[in-house]
Amino acid sequence: MQPILTVGSVAFDSIKTPFGEVSRVVGGAATYFSIAASFFTDVRMVAVVGDDFVEEQMRVFSGRRIDLTGLQRVPGETFRWKGEYSFNLNSRETIYTHLNVFDQFRPVLPESYRPTPFVFLANIHPALQLQVLDQVSAPQFVAADTMNYWIEGTPAELRQVLERVDALVINDEEARELSGEANLVKAARAIQRMGPKLLIIKRGEYGVLMTGDQGFFAAPAMPLEEVSDPTGAGDTFAGGFMGYLAAAGEITEAVVTRGVIAGSALASFAVEDFGLDRLLRLTPAELRDRFDAFKRLTHFEAL
Amino acid sequence: MQPILTVGSVAFDSIKTPFGEVSRVVGGAATYFSIAASFFTDVRMVAVVGDDFVEEQMRVFSGRRIDLTGLQRVPGETFRWKGEYSFNLNSRETIYTHLNVFDQFRPVLPESYRPTPFVFLANIHPALQLQVLDQVSAPQFVAADTMNYWIEGTPAELRQVLERVDALVINDEEARELSGEANLVKAARAIQRMGPKLLIIKRGEYGVLMTGDQGFFAAPAMPLEEVSDPTGAGDTFAGGFMGYLAAAGEITEAVVTRGVIAGSALASFAVEDFGLDRLLRLTPAELRDRFDAFKRLTHFEAL
Numbered sequence: 239m240q241p242i243l244t245v246g247s248v249a250f251d252s253i254k255t256p257f258g259e260v261s262r263v264v265g266g267a268a269t270y271f272s273i274a275a276s277f278f279t280d281v282r283m284v285a286v287v288g289d290d291f292v293e294e295q296m297r298v299f300s301g302r303r304i305d306l307t308g309l310q311r312v313p314g315e316t317f318r319w320k321g322e323y324s325f326n327l328n329s330r331e332t333i334y335t336h337l338n339v340f341d342q343f344r345p346v347l348p349e350s351y352r353p354t355p356f357v358f359l360a361n362i363h364p365a366l367q368l369q370v371l372d373q374v375s376a377p378q379f380v381a382a383d384t385m386n387y388w389i390e391g392t393p394a395e396l397r398q399v400l401e402r403v404d405a406l407v408i409n410d411e412e413a414r415e416l417s418g419e420a421n422l423v424k425a426a427r428a429i430q431r432m433g434p435k436l437l438i439i440k441r442g443e444y445g446v447l448m449t450g451d452q453g454f455f456a457a458p459a460m461p462l463e464e465v466s467d468p469t470g471a472g473d474t475f476a477g478g479f480m481g482y483l484a485a486a487g488e489i490t491e492a493v494v495t496r497g498v499i500a501g502s503a504l505a506s507f508a509v510e511d512f513g514l515d516r517l518l519r520l521t522p523a524e525l526r527d528r529f530d531a532f533k534r535l536t537h538f539e540a541l
Numbered sequence: 542m543q544p545i546l547t548v549g550s551v552a553f554d555s556i557k558t559p560f561g562e563v564s565r566v567v568g569g570a571a572t573y574f575s576i577a578a579s580f581f582t583d584v585r586m587v588a589v590v591g592d593d594f595v596e597e598q599m600r601v602f603s604g605r606r607i608d609l610t611g612l613q614r615v616p617g618e619t620f621r622w623k624g625e626y627s628f629n630l631n632s633r634e635t636i637y638t639h640l641n642v643f644d645q646f647r648p649v650l651p652e653s654y655r656p657t658p659f660v661f662l663a664n665i666h667p668a669l670q671l672q673v674l675d676q677v678s679a680p681q682f683v684a685a686d687t688m689n690y691w692i693e694g695t696p697a698e699l700r701q702v703l704e705r706v707d708a709l710v711i712n713d714e715e716a717r718e719l720s721g722e723a724n725l726v727k728a729a730r731a732i733q734r735m736g737p738k739l740l741i742i743k744r745g746e747y748g749v750l751m752t753g754d755q756g757f758f759a760a761p762a763m764p765l766e767e768v769s770d771p772t773g774a775g776d777t778f779a780g781g782f783m784g785y786l787a788a789a790g791e792i793t794e795a796v797v798t799r800g801v802i803a804g805s806a807l808a809s810f811a812v813e814d815f816g817l818d819r820l821l822r823l824t825p826a827e828l829r830d831r832f833d834a835f836k837r838l839t840h841f842e843a844l
Contacts, residue, residue: 326723420629423766444747447764456761456838461750463726495841529844535759536839538798541832 240378241305242484244271245284245345245370246360246473248291248309251513252320255327257466263513264298266317267360267383270470273517274477274504275358276302277525278485282351284308284370288316288339298514307348314339327468328442347373356484358476359403361385364395371402379489381405381480382434383472389416397432404489405436407476410447413439422447423454436494438479440472446498452491457498458535460506460528467512471505474517478504503528543681544608545787547574548587548648548673549663549776551594551612555623556815558630560769566816567601569620570663570686573773576820577780577807578661579605580828581788585654587611587673591619591642601817610651617642630771631745650676659787661779662706664688667698674705682792684708684783685737686775692719700735707792708739710779713750716742725750726757739797741782743775749801755794760801761838763809763831770815774808777820781807806831 251265268285275281282305287295289311299306317340320333345366355378359367367382374380382403388396389412400406406429414420417428426437426449436450445458479501486493503525510516554568571588578584585608590598592614602609620643623636648669658681662670670685677683685706691699692715703709709732717723720731729740729752739753748761782804789796806828813819 421766421768423764426764441747444744445759445761447761449764454764454838455841456748456764457841458748458750458759458761461726461729461752461757461759463724465724492842496844499841526844533841533843535757536841538758538760538802538836538839539795540836541799541829 239279240355240484240487241280241282242275242356242358242480243282243284243347243351243354243374244268244275244358244360245366246271246362247317247340248285248287249317249319250291251469252318252333253467253469253512254322255467255512256323256325258512260512262318264295265319265470265513267362267470267473269298269514270473270508270517271358271360271477271480272304273298273302273514274474274501274508275481275484276304277478277504277520277522278481278500279303280305281481282308282354284345284347284351286310286312286339286343288312288314291316298518305351308346308351310343310346312339321469323468327465330468345370345373355379356480357381358480359383359399360473360476361388364388364392364399367399368395368402371399379404379483381407381436381476383407383476384412386412386415400429400433403434405438406434407438407440407472407479409440409442409472413437438498440475442468446475446502448494448498450491450494455495455498457502457532459502460532460535462506462510465509468509469513471509474508475501475505477501499529499532503532542582543658543787543790544583544585545578545659545661545783546585546587546650546654546657546677547571547578547661547663548669549574549665550620550643551588551590552620552622554772554816555621555636556770556772557625558770558815559626559628561815563815565621567598568622568773568816570665570773570776572601572817573776573811573820574661574663574780574783575607576601576605576817577777577804577811578784578787579607580781580807580823580825581784581803582606584608584784585611585657587648587650587654589613589615589642589646591615591617594619601821608654611649611654613646613649615642615645624772626771630768633771648673648676658682659783660684661783662686662702663776663779664691667691667695667702670702671698671705674702682707682786684710684739684779686710686779687715689715689718703732703736706737708741709737710741710743710775710782712743712745712775716740741801743778745771749778749805751797751801753797758798758801760805760835762805763834763838765809765813768812771812772816774812777811778804778808780804802832802835806835
């Protein structure tokens with residue numbers, strides 16, 4: 239079992255969906271990722287919060303396998319985001335993004351983090367992703383996330399990141415934009431030529447499509463009767479996926495396909511309630527049951 | 542092995558996609574369905590063509606296990622449809638629909654068709670679907686397709702059909718419209734209460750979601766590098782699905798899940814070329830290979 243290091247945002251989120259509204263709850267990519275990954279292995283977090291992020295908020299991390307040595311606390315306000323979802327949850331509008339202390343964030347790895355073999359660079363400025371990667375002494379398996387904002391705004395730096403990662407986790411529209419290909423198979427091949435040999439394409443309610451050396455693997459999302467809030471589902475997926483890989487300690491076809499299911503299972507819980515609420519009360523037994531449910535959801539006998 | 546009866550359109554299609562254009566090629570739901578189903582079992586077709594549908598067109602059925610005793614040929618022009626697809630093939634515009642001889646179509650089953658145990662009512666006026674069902678002496682397993690036009694225009698007759706079918710094959714937007722539920726799990730339950738115990742929801746490039754007594758089964762679509770023309774993909778899926786069930790002769794969990802894969806495999810070929818072209822040159826060996834490819838696409842090991 240190997241530990242995993244992640245860098246990304248810790249935030250205060252305000253979220254409105256057709257099913258309710260919450261204000262100033264703990265969120266952020268690094269938060270969702272770390273809590274999800276900690277179901278499988280030890281997580282080392284690199285992030286920044288303001289002095290308004292106090293013990294009450296820190297409680298989301300307590301009792302979990304999350305090392306917070308690399309969580310900087312600086313004067314000022316924590317990153318804040320507000321989003322509102324459409325009636326079918328398939329699109330959302332960002333009401334505001336206040337970077338606050340994140341604006342001046344310079345990730346510094348504690349000495350104890352430097353030998354971490356598994357690394358996940360959450361969706362932040364590619365220059366910051368590179369700074370983190372430069373500080374890891376001997377990375378064995380590195381994955382990154384990104385978004386259209388960086389694809390359009392900082393393409394050169396993003397290309398440098400892509401050259402140095404083993405895996406990229408993005409959504410289907412980002413894959414099309416990054417590659418300039420409308421067809422997803424062609425898009426995947428084009429992105430693989432940029433660096434990442436393993437590509438994981440998130441398709442929201444339709445699940446995940448992965449491609450590596452062995453061809454494509456497709457996992458559906460779990461059909462759910464109650465979906466309250468999709469916030470953090472992608473980062474939760476990434477946490478479950480990468481956490482499972484780090485726990486396995488090796489990258490084989492069996493491991494990465496099970497990793498996709500582990501990530502999908504965690505994400506299927508994350509959306510059942512607002513913010514982190516469902517993940518925070520999730521038990522390992524429930525997670526195993528959901529993994530088995532994915533097996534039943536997809537199983538058919540060969541001819 | 543049991544034979545299957547189908548009723549639906551045989552048509553002249555004109556199709557424009559970003560990858561090309563064809564004019565006045567043979568199409569129609571009953572055509573795609575019958576050719577797909579004939580890979581597995583004997584098909585009995587009920588449909589109508591005009592006197593412009595001659596030997597050249599009839600050739601698409603020749604050498605296949607398709608009984609055309611119930612194909613009426615009447616004076617006038619064959620049903621014609623023209624459609625144009627958007628750049629990403631995800632939406633299409635109907636340029637025209639000329640019912641022609643289909644407008645006066647009254648399905649009459651030849652005596653030899655009446656004892657057919659498996660029945661598929663393709664997407665036509667629900668009153669015609671009922672007329673066909675009334676003529677089948679002892680149907681064992683009946684499935685139907687429908688569309689938003691009948692959901693909105695003839696809801697009472699559609700409800701009568703739903704009360705008498707074992708399975709319904711529709712797309713996700715139709716499922717939401719028919720049920721009035723945005724959530725697909727709730728939509729499925731609402732539709733099952735209308736009659737069909739087995740519901741197969743087509744999601745285009747995202748595959749198929751099925752639900753019956755045993756919970757949900759999800760099958761992805763095969764990721765394809767070249768998609769030329771989606772016309773007929775849904776009817777081809779239905780043909781493969783129902784053809785496989787009829788060939789198995791019994792309705793078990795193993796049979797219906799394999800049926801979904803059989804249908805998905807056939808549909809994945811149908812879209813590779815324009816109109817019927819790819820299906821017409823498809824071999825049973827290619828079909829078996831594609832079925833195996835679906836197993837590789839979806840397989841993961843239990844924890």
